[in-house]
Amino acid sequence: MTVSRWLHSVAEGLASGVAQAGVLDANPVPRSWRHVTKLDPEPAKRLPLCYPAYLAHTDAVSVGGSTGVTPTTTEDTFRLLEFASPPAIHEPSAPTHVTDRTLSESAFLAVPEVLNGTSEALVGTLGEGIAALREDLIAARLDRHLPGWLSGRLTPHVAPLLSAHVLNRALFEAYIIQNPESAAAREAGVTAADVLSPTEARHRALAADAHLESEVVYVEYSGTYGGEAATEVIEAVAPELNWARLWYGGGLRTCEQVRAVRDAGADAVVVGDVFHEIAEAETDLYRRLEGAFDGEPTLDRIETWLDDAVAVADTAAAQYLSTTPVDAPVHRARTLLATSLLIRRTLDPVLAADASPARAARNLDAAIDDESLSRSFLSALAEGTQENGSGLPVTHLPVR
Known part of the structure; x- marks a missing residue:
């Protein structure tokens, strides 16, 4: 083959590959997730x-944390998500956090790979997770479903195959952790010396995309907005990714910040801290609401009180919603904050054992007209406020 024919063949192959890449996208993480x-x-x-109403405006939910997390708290979080519409990802920080329930109720199991941490964060933790999956979770499942004499013989051969199947369905998230003061950095051994320049981040992302085949490259500032430094990293990484999605997380509170990150090339933004701060704000507002009315407050009266007592635009509720595609985030925040206060007020008699959960659920259903807060959710919430109730795990909600 002459050089000219060889060059022509290569050019045709490249053109074909580019055309196919434009049509066929095999990454299981939807490109539509923003x-x-x-x-x-x-x-x-x-x-x-009102978390189902807030989560109605996001594309997906990622469940994971590092401090005080247990299998029970993780499963409780997934129980809450039964009443929310977006698909859930489970990103465990320890192998024991993966259970039968979390596997069955999550759309994806996400495995973190820290590209600028220690080798333990990249390889050792994954190895530990695979061992736990194979030797504990899957072995226990086989023991439950097979006779003892058969389980002992099959488990050593079947467990590796089943664990490989689970991992084939998993997402691999290649983290670039850029905030050395964060809990994520401490867990991964990332120090100030490990913070990457845009060029270094580009090189790590190339390896994750082309060799590790990570479904997500995640630029993580963990609680702090990275600003110009973050957008420079994203701009360096985004053009190099053919397979992976590019996500940014850290300190997002305004639509302007989200726009800057997306304009730099991020496929999706991840928002966490400000969402949890809504619950803290609800508790504070409820204390302020007590004694503000004579008689029973209505949703309209509470909204009017909020207008007088609170700068709704500055609340965590409005900030979170401003990062989503929702129209009029401040107006929506006002309605949801008022709804949460009305729910809390309605549940108070149940907490004091002066009313039944069924009665509270009926009152809530009559007072709240929001399609994202279903009757089943309101009933489960009312039941969960009772000790040993069968409803929602209220330890995760600002009720008591």
Whole structure:
């Protein structure tokens, strides 16, 4: 083959590959995901009372955290998400956080790979997770469903195959952690010396995309907005990704910040801290509301009170919603904050054992007209306020 024919053949192959890439996108992470909400199962980080209504404006929910997280708190978070519409991703920080329930109720199991951390963060943690999946979770499942004599013989051979199947369905998130003061950095061994320049980030992202085949490259500032430094990294990384989605997370509170990150090339933004802060604001507002009315407040009266007592645009509710595609985020925040206060007021008699959960659920259903807050959700919420109730795990909600 002459050089000219060889060059022509290569050019045709490249053109064909580019054309196919434009049509066929095999990455299981939907390209349409533009906004992801991060939920931390840590007991201290609660969800807003009206969380299904807030989450109706996000594309997906990612469940994961590092401080005080247990299998129980993780499963409780997934129980809450039964009443929310977006698909859920489970991003465990320890192998024991993966359970039968989390596997069955999550759209994806996400495996973090820290590109600028220690080798333990990239390889050791993954190896530990695979071992736990194979030797604990899957082995226990086989023991439950097979006779003892058969389980002992089959488990050593079947468990590796089943664990490989689970991993084949998993997402791999290649993290570039840029805030060395964050909990994520401490977990991964990322120090100030490990913060990457745009060029270094580009090189790591190329490896993640072309060799590791990570479904997501995640530029993470963890609680702090990265500003110009973050957008420079995103601009360096975005053009190099053929397979992976590019996500940014860290300190997002305004539509302007979200626009800057997306304009730089991020496929999706991840918002977490400000979402949990809504629950704290609800508790504070409820304390301020007590004694503000004679008689029973209505939704309209509470909204009017909010207008007089609070700068709604400055609340965590409005800030979170401003990062989503929702129209009129301040107006929506005002309605949802008022709804949460009305729910809390209606549940107070149940907490005091002066009313039944069924009665509270009927009152809520009659007072609240929001399609994202279903009757089943309101009933489960009322039941959950009772000790040993069968409803929602209210330890994660600002009720008590």
